[in-house]
Amino acid sequence: TLPDGLINLADFEGPARERMSAQAWAYMSGGAADELTLRANRCAWDAIKLQPRVLRDLSGGHTRLPLLGRELAHPILLAPIAYQRLAHEDGELASAYAAAAQSAGMVLSAQSSVEMEAVAKAFADEPQSGPLWFQLYWRNDPGFMLELIQRVEWAGYQALVLTVDAPVHGARDRERRAGFQLPDDVRAVNLGGRKQPIELAPGQSMMFDGLMPRAATWREIDWLRTHSRLPLLLKGVSHADDAREALQRGVSGLIVSNHGGRTLDTLPATAELLPVLRAAVGEAVPLLVDGGIRRGTDVLKALALGADAVLLGRPYVFALAAAGALGVAHGLRLLRDEFEIAMALTGCKTPADAGPHLLW
Numbered sequence: 312t313l314p315d316g317l318i319n320l321a322d323f324e325g326p327a328r329e330r331m332s333a334q335a336w337a338y339m340s341g342g343a344a345d346e347l348t349l350r351a352n353r354c355a356w357d358a359i360k361l362q363p364r365v366l367r368d369l370s371g372g373h374t375r376l377p378l379l380g381r382e383l384a385h386p387i388l389l390a391p392i393a394y395q396r397l398a399h400e401d402g403e404l405a406s407a408y409a410a411a412a413q414s415a416g417m418v419l420s421a422q423s424s425v426e427m428e429a430v431a432k433a434f435a436d437e438p439q440s441g442p443l444w445f446q447l448y449w450r451n452d453p454g455f456m457l458e459l460i461q462r463v464e465w466a467g468y469q470a471l472v473l474t475v476d477a478p479v480h481g482a483r484d485r486e487r488r489a490g491f492q493l494p495d496d497v498r499a500v501n502l503g504g505r506k507q508p509i510e511l512a513p514g515q516s517m518m519f520d521g522l523m524p525r526a527a528t529w530r531e532i533d534w535l536r537t538h539s540r541l542p543l544l545l546k547g548v549s550h551a552d553d554a555r556e557a558l559q560r561g562v563s564g565l566i567v568s569n570h571g572g573r574t575l576d577t578l579p580a581t582a583e584l585l586p587v588l589r590a591a592v593g594e595a596v597p598l599l600v601d602g603g604i605r606r607g608t609d610v611l612k613a614l615a616l617g618a619d620a621v622l623l624g625r626p627y628v629f630a631l632a633a634a635g636a637l638g639v640a641h642g643l644r645l646l647r648d649e650f651e652i653a654m655a656l657t658g659c660k661t662p663a664d665a666g667p668h669l670l671w
């Protein structure tokens with residue numbers, strides 16, 4: 312059953328915090344360094360004002376939209392979040408059942424603590440389910456990557472999302488202060504094998520001699536394009552030139568993201584990045600955005616600034632911690648309802664009708 316008083320996404324935080332260890336809470340809720348970007352994401356959506364049109368005939372309105380060759384029931388997906396069994400023993404499986412029941416898309420993290428096939432089955436079992444994508448981090452081992460991609464394709468995932476903004480860990484002060492370590496029973500179960508330990512000669516830098524030579528470059532984008540038949544999206548591109556380069560290399564779409572403020576601090580808010588990237592890629596390219604989306608009005612503002620769809624991050628893992636699959640489904644329903652209210656009250660009939668004219 313649901314705890315009482317869950318009437319918006321913020322209401323899940325209290326119950327979630329009570330149910331999680333202090334370390335898990337620091338990991339899930341925290342950002343990088345001074346958490347300026349984490350806060351900026353929220354503040355930027357708050358600072359945008361809507362401008363309604365009234366007396367329009369909205370009968371026949373709806374929240375449906377096309378995305379990568381499919382029709383979505385609404386523009387809300389679950390963002391890839393690692394190790395969800397930290398929040399609830401059912402982990403990503405509960406999130407998947409909830410997303411499928413609410414026709415929300417889901418991007419499964421490479422660092423899922425539940426097997427990718429189980430998540431895919433939860434989606435396949437629900438006729439109304441939305442799109443299911445798999446998020447990758449590059450690992451400098453083509454054999455490993457090939458096996459992983461093949462497994463993702465066989466399991467029925469419909470797109471690959473390569474996260475490009477986190478080749479190394481951010482400076483996660485809050486996590487370190489809390490002494491966060493993964494418990495023994497929560498693992499990235501889909502990434503078999505041990506990572507090669509990095510050996511450095513005296514005087515070498517872990518960053519530039521150890522980690523960065525293994526990180527993805529544009530060459531690896533070409534490699535992924537030739538080794539998978541699935542559409543490839545990049546998550547975490549900020550510069551317009553990078554966005555254009557991605558398109559030239561056959562990338563199918565972008566997720567505008569600063570990793571929820573967890574990687575490089577002092578990045579712009581995603582509400583600021585979004586219109587810049589939409590202008591760079593043109594009208595037709597699928598563009599999604601995440602970071603600080605908490606209200607139906609945020610979803611509508613994102614669409615007005617040029618996003619096709621949004622991804623929800625922390626709030627759904629808080630809902631998962633608070634009440635498992637039921638909590639996540641309830642949180643998604645609340646956000647969908649708020650989004651429909653925002654559309655109705657701004658005179659916006661369908662997602663395709665959202666545009667800058669809705670903004671003050």
Ligand code: FNR
Pocket residue numbers: 338339340352390391392393420421422446474546568569570571572573601602603604622623624625626
């Ligand atoms: C993340 N995020 C993330 N992104 C990704 O590409 N792969 C991953 O494994 C993870 N893991 C992860 C764990 C946790 C605890 C958080 C909070 C975030 C980033 C995530 O996909 C998304 O970009 C942000 O969470 C969106 O911001 P909000 O909605 O949390 O503000």
